[in-house]
């Protein structure tokens with residue numbers, strides 16, 4: 001016994017070899033308390049284990065009982081609680097030890113006999129009650145009731161934090177015979193099955209609780225209550241050896257899990273952990289008082305002999321050794337008359353009838369005086385299980401798991417009933433001379449408790465009243481409900497959400513996990529770790545979304561993130577914000593414009609133009625548009641990636657009569673630049689010099705839908721590639737990054753030339769052999785930049801490569817398009833050439849007309865559904881290219897209402913509207929417009945948009 005409590009007593013028992021087993025010397029008892037076991041890792045060596053007692057195979061049931069269990073049973077007559085549990089792997093002899101057989105009765109029958117004999121000897125009037133239940137697959141079942149008719153019973157905690165099984169039947173027993181009848185019947189209800197390792201294997205943990213209650217009518221007049229828990233744990237199983245089928249496996253995993261938790265509880269108790277995981281399994285919850293609680297605890301470790309079980313034996317003994325360190329603080333329990341408890345009040349308030357009126361108060365064992373007992377008036381209930389009166393009286397438990405006893409009154413000397421051999425028994429035995437002192441302590445504690453519970457009760461009542469008022473006034477929102485929860489309920493709820501969140505996260509459902517985590521935080525605000533995890537998870541979700549939406553040009557498609565944010569957030573160089581960020585974004589641009597250095601006067605102008613465009617876009621979006629459609633609601637809870645905002649701006653500027661080319665170009669360029677995860681490009685826009693201007697002109701052409709400069713126009717490749725945007729600083733930065741290979745390979749790879757293109761292959765051959773695939777990507781990227789001049793301007797091609805390029809592609813020298821660049825324009829040309837037509841290179845021809853022309857070409861027109869399918873497939877593979885674009889546009893232009901309906905998941909009328917809208921104008925601007933106005937969700941549309949924007 002330590003100064004602060006009692007260590008759990010650990011007793012080891014080795015069962016004899018069974019007839020079917022091969023005998024050996026691997027396990028043996030060396031002394032009364034030393035067990036020798038062959039080391040499973042090195043069978044030439046032995047390992048020795050020390051326990052309070054060790055019993056070999058020939059030791060009978062009576063020896064163990066009399067030596068170790070009897071003293072513990074005696075302690076219940078001092079108002080203490082005691083627990084004996086058998087632990088070990090399957091087939092090690094737990095049931096034999098605790099239950100025994102007809103010829104060799106185990107601890108339960110011996111303890112009951114002992115209790116009744118004690119009663120006979122004693123002049124006290126003991127009220128003895130038993131309950132017997134099992135935990136099968138994490139559900140509690142009453143073994144005194146028929147298995148089929150009962151559902152799992154809940155485990156609860158009473159006002160004194162005592163664990164009890166709610167609704168469990170309790171039988172009053174007055175003789176051993178009466179108990180035995182009940183017990184034998186109940187044993188038949190227990191789940192057992194035959195496994196390879198045990199013909200009669202227990203599939204559940206079984207707990208018999210004996211409660212002994214008496215009243216001291218001579219001394220203090222108090223009622224005392226002692227309890228004995230006798231537990232047969234199910235054995236841990238190695239399923240490879242048991243060869244369990246599906247049903248047995250399910251049982252086995254529940255058994256193993258609860259035993260694992262038991263191990264964790266012991267570990268936590270030994271290491272002084274702040275949280276002891278009692279609640280992680282029903283079994284540990286029930287054993288809570290016996291493990292580090294206020295019961296006296298004894299563990300019987302059952303081991304099987306023989307080499308075949310060496311590893312199991314070793315594990316069991318290691319666990320048992322650890323368990324020896326667990327310290328309990330036993331207290332004696334007094335049953336007191338109690339006023340209405342908090343839960344009683346609540347019950348009454350809810351109209352659930354009268355509360356019970358007794359409670360158990362614990363007293364530290366060292367200070368408690370022994371009390372004589374006289375039964376008081378009891379609360380009886382009619383029989384519910386068909387048993388006759390002689391079989392035991394069935395009484396309900398109150399919230400505290402206590403009963404009022406009934407019976408005659410007799411006198412006994414306080415210590416008279418104690419015949420303990422237990423070394424600590426004397427010290428725990430209450431001293432009569434301390435009775436007054438104890439009485440005072442108990443009274444003081446009780447009145448303190450009463451006050452506390454009174455004030456808690458009042459608070460709860462107040463809350464309930466508030467809740468009712470609000471419910472009547474229908475003012476209840478979820479936060480109000482939250483207010484009404486007690487802190488512990490909040491914590492429990494939070495834990496529930498957390499548990500689900502973790503499961504979801506593990507299963508890869510990140511977004512659902514996130515909402516669950518957020519719920520958990522709502523119930524338990526201020527959990528820093530949780531907050532940090534949520535932030536991390538958000539970032540992960542965004543990253544994954546971005547990754548999955550990189551198109552073939554390495555550009556991020558328009559991404560709709562589910563996270564909201566009050567301000568634009570820069571993450572990985574990408575701006576993320578919610579719908580309300582329109583103004584913020586525009587003002588940011590405006591500020592940028594104002595902040596431009598004098599050397600970037602032009603840039604400043606552009607920035608301002610862009611800002612005002614954005615503002616007009618915002619106004620347009622908020623006030624509705626010319627078409628008389630309903631004002632568009634900016635998605636409050638659908639945050640937008642920055643590029644989308646920019647894309648909408650581009651659409652607005654393209655359609656606005658007041659918008660000029662410069663504004664359009666700036667907006668479009670900005671869109672492109674913003675679409676890349678490098679905000680430097682955006683900042684550098686103001687510095688863009690001649691080159692930037694040239695590029696802008698291209699955008700003007702593209703956005704306006706006319707072809708000014710065919711030779712320079714190359715859709716979806718270099719012209720739209722943000723890498724070409726920017727001034728010297730950006731370019732040199734890019735070059736450095738390329739040299740150090742820090743440019744994401746995916747980005748570069750996405751711009752790879754079509755391998756089937758012979759022209760591309762020719763060019764590739766002309767270049768020095770790239771050492772790595774990444775290198776090749778670099779080169780391809782360069783080659784695809786449009787022409788040799790562009791490549792040079794971008795500083796991405798070294799001198800040699802440039803010369804090779806010139807040699808391989810004489811056209812490039814003249815500023816012609818690089819062969820193999822499969823642009824839409826190229827396709828148009830090709831189709832026209834096939835048809836024997838000369839393309840009109842005049843400025844008057846609109847891009848829309850050309851695209852329609854192209855759509856009319858047989859290959860694409862032949863099968864619109866195939867084209868759309870191909871587009872979708874390409875998109876899903878991240879290979880969106882010009883052909884996809886053309887196909888998709890063609891599909892929309894072809895006016896297949898049903899297809900639009902299907903793709904957009906919208907109604908027929910809406911689809912017709914879209915079709916009309918598309919048909920009445922050039923495709924590109926309208927795709928953008930539709931995107932902005934109608935909020936297309938389809939990935940093809942988003943793909944198209946990102947290609948243009």
Ligand SMILES: Nc1ncnc2c1ncn2[C@@H]1O[C@H](COP(=O)(O)OP(=O)(O)OP(=O)(O)O)[C@@H](O)[C@H]1O
Nearest residue numbers: 015016090091092093094095096198201202234235
């Ligand atoms: N001390 C003993 N003396 C004689 N026979 C024993 C002893 N201990 C165990 N046995 C026998 O060993 C076999 C397995 O014992 P038991 O069923 O008690 O194991 P268990 O640990 O309860 O297994 P499970 O966890 O699978 O229920 C039984 O046939 C039992 O009679």
